[in-house]
Amino acid sequence: MIEIGHLAAFLAFGFSIAQGWTGLSGDREAAGRLALSAFAAMAIAFAALVLAFARSDFSVELVAEHSSTLKPFIYKLAGTWGNHEGSMAMWCLVTLGFGAAGAAWLRTDRQVFEARAIGVQGLLGVGALAYLLFASSPFLRLDAPPLQGSGLNPLLQDPALAAHPPMLYLGYVGYSFVFALAAAGLMEARIDRDWAKIVRPWAMAAWVPLTLGIALGSYWAYYELGWGGWWFWDPVENASFMPWLVGSALLHSIIVTEKRGGFAAWTALLAVLTFCFSILGAFLVRSGVLTSVHAFAVDPLRGGLLLTGLIVYGGAALALFAWRAPALKGGPAWALVSREGALMLNNLVIAAATATVLLGTLFPLIAEAAGRQMSVGEPYFNLTFAPMMAALLAFLPVVQGWSWGKADAGALLRWIGGFAVLFLAMRLLAGVLREFPAGAALGVALGYWLIFGALVEVGRRGLWEWRAVGPSLRRCLRLPRRVWGMTLAHAGVGVFILGAVVETTARETRTVGLAAGGSAVVAGWTLTLEGVRAIEGPNWYADEARLIAAKGDRQVVLEPQKRFYPAARMPTTETAIHRTGTGDLYAAFGDRREVDGEPVWTFSVYYNPWIDMVFGGVVLIALGGVFSWVPRRRRVDAPVREAATT
């Protein structure tokens, strides 16, 4: 069976080469058909792989190494992409999938452009497939199949982490098609309003799953690793965060290109760079140049090949850019105080912030080359990345109503005054209530400021702008979907910041050792250990503690586990979380000790206030992306608009 998959993957490889050739020579129809064929072949190859995992076919090397009959069925399937080779197969599948989607849904009057975009996507598929087939083949057989597989990393046996890679890859690899569209646009030196209108939905199609994929990974780390935190500025996290940041900059810059024809070269550059950052991320994670708690399947040779791919594709695209960018037309003139100016500020700060994340992530390597052993972690990013982004976001409510070309700067001062008042109020309130330091109070003020700003923007557009029709709530609800998308996303950033700042500032942590019947107090909750019992699951056994948490007349049971997976010889923690509504009471099972001949178990107990707003905020951001995905096409373009821009 797996041989059929292997053959199909080679077939997909052949189709992709042909797709690249016909596409670049401008044959839209042939390239489209080949893209669909390549995807169909790759789907068969991937299905064969999934089938091998479903049937626990241990004669396939990959299955023998990463699966086990003791595993629940759903995690056998998820095991397909829970390893290097399988995840590269998924990378190929998504690359060819986007090629096929482009072939099916790109319907413009620019045939050659479409053909070239599909062609470039074919070439990206060729690279990915070559890497899959010749450097990390998942289709290899074993001469002597074992009776039992050696299991999957038990940390990965988890619903959020089963869904995390597909989401992340839809995002990462989705940007390959944005890259292809940028390359095709650059070839004919046409990065204009038309181009932006075609590309924006594709950029959004990658950005939304990437957002959710990062959130899923973070949520998993929160409840599975038992460290009470949700973001660690770990190299692997940074590797997925950088494409997201550049992709976010692109979503803003492309608006200027779409509406005004401006920022053309910059938008094209971002479109190219986002995918480059995706490959860079894969390289950082897979090569082992950076050590990380999340990294799996580390191999220097494969890393070298990924770096080569990055240099070849990125270099070619940048050369194309350098050649064609001077020929791109710009938009009409704009003042610094204008919508363009605001979006330029957005892009400038996000670019600098991304460069900071890149620098911080790579710096230990740079320092080592200079003979110094250094670590760069959370404090560095909190002191550099965070203030930069905070300063940018503080402007958001002020500038989001600015008009194109030139805006009225007068209102700016009033807004700044408003923010100052809000900040002082928060400083006072937070100081009294929670003893927050100034930075945290500023963060809380910023969160409310963004939510308030989003509401004001909807109000302004819906209630005050069209006075002729009369103010009404209905007008608000009838606002274009893109306005709602923007509002939701910006409010989501506010919600996220509130949650993030409150959670990291006011979180309470204690490590306690409890004998049976012992108790401890964390954040006003009294935790009493009733006892510890041994339980057994399908492919693990565990110690499960029964903690009674009481506060006032509320009483809940927390049952954290310490699991052991014999197939992988690996322990994991299963945290117990009680959602109080305003925060999580969170317990993770530590180790067992002997104190005076009595067994004592240690627990890490956290109280994480407002944690739901961290993840809820990100979901709102993604939802905002969904809303503004595709523009509403109900009304015909007004002729006034063309006049305004020519």
Place this chain on the structure above:
Amino acid sequence: MSVLSFLAPLAILVESHVLDPRQEARAQALMREIRCVACENEPISQSGAAIADDMRNRVRAMIADGASDAEVRAWFSDRYGEIVLFRPESRGLSGLVLWSAPLAMLLAGGAIVLVQRGRKSDAKPVAPEDLTDDAA
């Protein structure tokens, strides 16, 4: 607080020193900044390794003795090398580059934008509503 001290004897303290809330917050922050020497890229606040236990207790002990944050960092850096500090020091060329680069990049980017924009005084206002939503 009174409830806590009443119940404390029931819990066998894994934490070596009981700190007041302000000291505890400082200790927690420092534990997130100091890298466990036995693990890959994890701060001692997260690590389950035995040595991380000792390192955490050392942080608590120093804070209980009235050490400043800088003194705690310096102690760990002297003992285990600079690599244990997730907040890298700003000394030396590497430190200077690392800490000044973010602002420098931001300013350089801003300068490039201003130069690139050049003479653009003929800008005319266009209301965003004409253009923001594609539906219009």
